Amino acid sequence: MSGVGKEPTDPTLAIELASGVRWVHECYPEPIGHVHVSVFLVETATGHLLIDSGSFYHRDSLARRVGQLTGGRGIEALILSHSDYPHSGNIPSFRRDWGDFEIVASCADADIQGLPYARRVRIGETAEISGRPFTFLDPPLADRSHTTWVFDEASRVLFVADGFGTIHPPDACASSWGELDPDGRAQGVFEFHEQTLPWLRFADPARVMNALHAIFERHAPAWVAPIHGPPIEANDLDAYLLDLSRAIERIAAR
């Protein structure tokens, strides 16, 4: 993977994707393979922010790794894709560790989502978080209503929450999607989406894919960064989309 950081990132802590964006990957073992439950650490002019907080299942490891990556300072903001526990579960403990950093979320009623202290952003807007501009997008692939995808305008990394996941082999936890064995990738894309987005059984595949293509035309990503799968570099995106299209057709045909 390509990295442009000032200093090489220790690959046991995180993998650098693009300008100031690091993938802090964690995995959860399932009977059919591993699924990532990751976070992304983004460097800002004044410090660091996280995309999602990860699951409490990985709390100690994430706290240690993010702590080391930030020189012990922790984060000054966290952008939450949605309040689902594997994405939001570490917010209370991280705030205890690193202080009351800013929480940015797109839900309409933050109290009901357990986030009374969150700053609300609206789908469609571009907002500066810690001095770095992010655009918040309506996600075609999501489970919860208040999910947002987040486009980092500086690095052109698109953070896609529950979309674009892949179940991967236990020995490929640190691989990008393009580095996975092509023989198993399509099945991993299918298994992830069948398991995670049950509504795809009712989908019109063309409607879903048209919505995705419209997003990529407007916000051409350098990387697509899912929480539940390996990151997908721009060069691999067409191959992923082909596998995804076939996966949705299989799910919808059941």
Place this chain on the structure above:
Amino acid sequence: MRMKSRQRTIAPGIHLIQECGRHRGGIADAVLARGVDWYREGTELHVPQNAYLLAGDQKTLLFDTLSPAASKTVLAGLEDALDGRSLDYLLISHPDVPHAGNTAQILRRYPGCQLLAPRAGETHALYHLGEAERVGPDDELDLGGLRLRFPEATFLDAAVHTWMTEETSRTLFTVDWLGFPHLGDECLKCVDELDVEIGVSRLEEFHSRVMFWFQYVDPQKVQAATDALAVEFEGYGIAPAHGLPIRQDSARYFALMNEVVQRVADAGRGGVL
């Protein structure tokens, strides 16, 4: 000072505990712009969270917990509805914050309570449900005079998810499906106690937000699934998590939902909830 309980009985042994939250100004503005006939400007508009206590002759079960903003509401409502009895089971329909947000508080208050979770899904440990007893379509739980089953959720967000029926009263608990906003003077009521009918517009206002994915479906597939539910649960009342209970003529609401999905597929999502 003890807070006023927000619970009532909707059928013998079945208690509704309701969290209405704050006025939903964004939805109110949207429906005013559309000129709907069921909303009056300046009126409170709520999208509730409902928990249901099922109190049988022998055992008691709470279905969902309300949101973290309503810890006092659910604990006070439970205490009232239990009337001195213990809570034996807590079943989480799905581990979504507005449904499961008070799980720890309730288990602390009722330490003998057994946590139950949906059998469906693969990631229970990511939700603190790894040790919970699992229930699914093959299971039945007899509370004494109340008999619970756990059909697969047809319309759902998270994979770890279950619907529930109570077979004595013939009540179907549909969780996120068949919700709708209500007005400030309709809190804790059942639909048959309203002066107005619930129409397709109210149902659309909810589902075009929560089931935003209706915009990406083949409407005929959803309508076929809804028709199958109407046959399977003919004569059942509906107890949703985000609307008022529908105790009569549920067939009408299954038919309305077929209109809703077509509308959302045509017009797109209504917003965020």
